[in-house]
Amino acid sequence: MTRKKTRTSAALALCFAVAGVGLVGCEDPTTGAKPEAGSSSGASATGEAPLTGTEKIKVGKHSVNVSCTGNQAGDRPVVVLLHGGGDDLTKMADFQKTLSADGRVCSYDRLGAGASDKPDGPQDYDDIGKILTGVLDRVAGDGPAVLAGHSMGGLIAARYAPDHQDRVKGLVLLDSTSPTAVGDLTKRIPESATGPAGELRAQTLGVFAGENPEQLVFTDGKVRSAGDIPVRVIQHGVQYLAEVPEYGPGLEEDWTKGQKAWLGLSTNSELSTAEKSGHYIYLEAPKVAADAVKEVASQATA
Template identity: 65%
Template sequence: MIRQHRASAALALVCAVAGAGLVGCEEARTADSKPSASATAAGGADGAAENTSFTGTKKIEVEGRSVNVSCSGDPVENRPVIVLLHGGGDGLDTMADLQETLGAQHRTCSYDRLGAGASDQPDGPQTLEDGGKVLTEVLDQVAGDAPVVLAGHSLGGLIAARYAPDHQDKVEGLVLMDATSPTQSADLQEEIPESATGTAVDLREQTLAVLRGESPEKLVVPDGEVRSAGNIPVEVIQHGKQYLAAVPEYGQDLELAWSEGQRKWLAISSDSELSTAENSGHYIHVDEPDVAVAAIQRVVSKAAG
């Protein structure tokens, strides 16, 4: 059983009104969050073979930048490697318990994107294509020739879903945990008018700023159509505790728009399913870890076929 982090709907709302609740929230980290493995591997370019079998945390070099990665569990023949992607403002520490649990049966890794956690800062604004190049190098070094299942939370879910269609030779399954909507900017501007005041306008403006790249990651995230990744197994999980409903005046409409955003992600595959984590706020893998684990294991089993 994964250790509970005591993240609550109230905390998720604090994240939302601070402007990050729709892409992730640094405030959701807890004091006892830790890297997913007890040992830390030495950094440096040790070669692909060593990288695909190490456990613990280590730094790898990606195009001259240092990227912090963490892996648990041993490679399993004919099974994809699970790679976890954290939300905006977070780091791989928020995935630590999920990774530890999955690592008991599967090779499972996570990484800090540039500008997050212990990875280097980006030199300037990053596009999704830039982030995809980093992800490709991470996958090459931690998974080698093995296929992968990507499981992303919030902004990490959006990144995984944007990446998969262009890498169908590598990505054999997706789990999107309350992923940021593919049309998040338009959703916010439609549901919260410019005439809004107070909490609602703060949520809109600060979240839009993050999507424009005004965050430590400097990642620019434009709206876009959902592209197909073929018929890979995909599970989309949305939150059940309607924390956005607490936003004065516009909360219910925000919840409806969020649910619609989750349904849009179903178009990524002909084998996709949507479910609701009834007792979860935005951080499904923290509030209901068993739900997240079960979904990832189902996708891994389907992908292994």
């Protein structure tokens, strides 16, 4: 492999790796369009008419962009999608449309993403959780919900569920950021590293420290139990992180370790691999992702 090709591959791996934890600026071959309006039923916690299509709601003093499609299907939980860092709800539009064939599905832009307001300053998981609670109040009311999150969105969903077992009845984590991502990266790539690996370390630790559009400050922590809710963890099979010179294989090992750690969320959890997919599983292996959501929603209904 030529030096130029090696640098290109490493840069691509760097881009995807950092995008996976929230950095803006990486191009993706797909583009999202806003979900089409659909019909829905069921009242919100405030007694307002069901949200249909894409509109902005108030959560506290902030404006939050929300999209809902599909019809309420009996006692099936509302599925709420959480996009990855650097993305917004339009990225998951096609995936949402697919899932809407089976029931009501909603997505939203977190503060700092898409058409929602910017955050007032640095955020922690509690801050982001308050916005999620406000969204659930509006789109699910007192009813159950299944959270399906990609990358940073999966991390947020997994941190949120243990404290909200009254309403979160299932989780699907799509190549979610590890619960020990900060420590893993710090240990894996030394501060003395140079080249693509050094850039990856510096940029990603910056993202973890709050240098991301949502200003979320990542903190490592133990995986807490959300009871026996169905949890499906899906990791990438195409090992793009392995392209980072010298440290790539170790980064893949750390990522897999993190995916396994998320199994501690529930006594009813399973880990699988989307063999032909990189980080964006819901785009590169949409059937794998959709089947997982359908399975969890079905179990949560039973």
